Amino acid sequence: MKALISAEIEAYAEAHSMAESEVCYALRSETYKQMDCPQMLVGPLEGAFLKMMTQLVQAKRVLEIGMFTGYSALCFAEALPEDGTITTCEIDEESAAVARRFFARSPYGKKITIHMGPALETMQALHGPFDLIFIDADKQNYLNYYR
Numbered sequence: 001m002k003a004l005i006s007a008e009i010e011a012y013a014e015a016h017s018m019a020e021s022e023v024c025y026a027l028r029s030e031t032y033k034q035m036d037c038p039q040m041l042v043g044p045l046e047g048a049f050l051k052m053m054t055q056l057v058q059a060k061r062v063l064e065i066g067m068f069t070g071y072s073a074l075c076f077a078e079a080l081p082e083d084g085t086i087t088t089c090e091i092d093e094e095s096a097a098v099a100r101r102f103f104a105r106s107p108y109g110k111k112i113t114i115h116m117g118p119a120l121e122t123m124q125a126l127h128g129p130f131d132l133i134f135i136d137a138d139k140q141n142y143l144n145y146y147r
């Protein structure tokens with residue numbers, strides 16, 4: 001399959017964007033070694049984009065739907081202010097176990113609260129408002145998550 005973006009453009013964008021943290025790099029490497037579908041994580045470029053968005057809207061409360069091994073959650077946590085929080089939803093225990101290990105290694109991990117279970121059920125019990133919401137879970141529920 002032809003790549004949507006050429007390797008040269010991707011390399012240029014990576015070279016000129018915010019570098020990923022050491023913990024994010026380690027988490028990404030571990031995910032690629034250990035998990036079946038590692039390409040589910042956003043990666044350094046999208047991670048830098050999420051960080052920029054967090055700071056642009058001066059978010060303090062972020063909600064993430066679909067955490068996987070925690071790469072994007074950690075990106076948000078790194079960009080949020082000291083008193084910022086991220087609430088993240090995940091259904092798969094194996095992914096969450098990896099995330100927990102890396103959140104514990106990061107000075108920003110304490111900003112992250114994981115809710116296990118189907119995100120639609122989790123969201124019913126959450127209290128907003130959130131400044132930024134990242135929907136990145138099962139595609140068939142996107143409209144339900146948005147509503």
Ligand SMILES: C[S@@+](CC[C@H](N)C(=O)[O-])C[C@H]1O[C@@H](n2cnc3c(N)ncnc32)[C@H](O)[C@@H]1O
Pocket residue numbers: 040041042043065066067068069070071072073089090091092095117118119120136137138
């Ligand atoms: C694309 S991955 C998330 C990647 C993550 N945002 C990142 O960039 O590092 C989607 C995740 O959503 C989770 N998921 C799928 N359906 C779900 C549901 N109904 N409730 C909660 N999590 C779900 C999957 O287990 C998977 O880990």
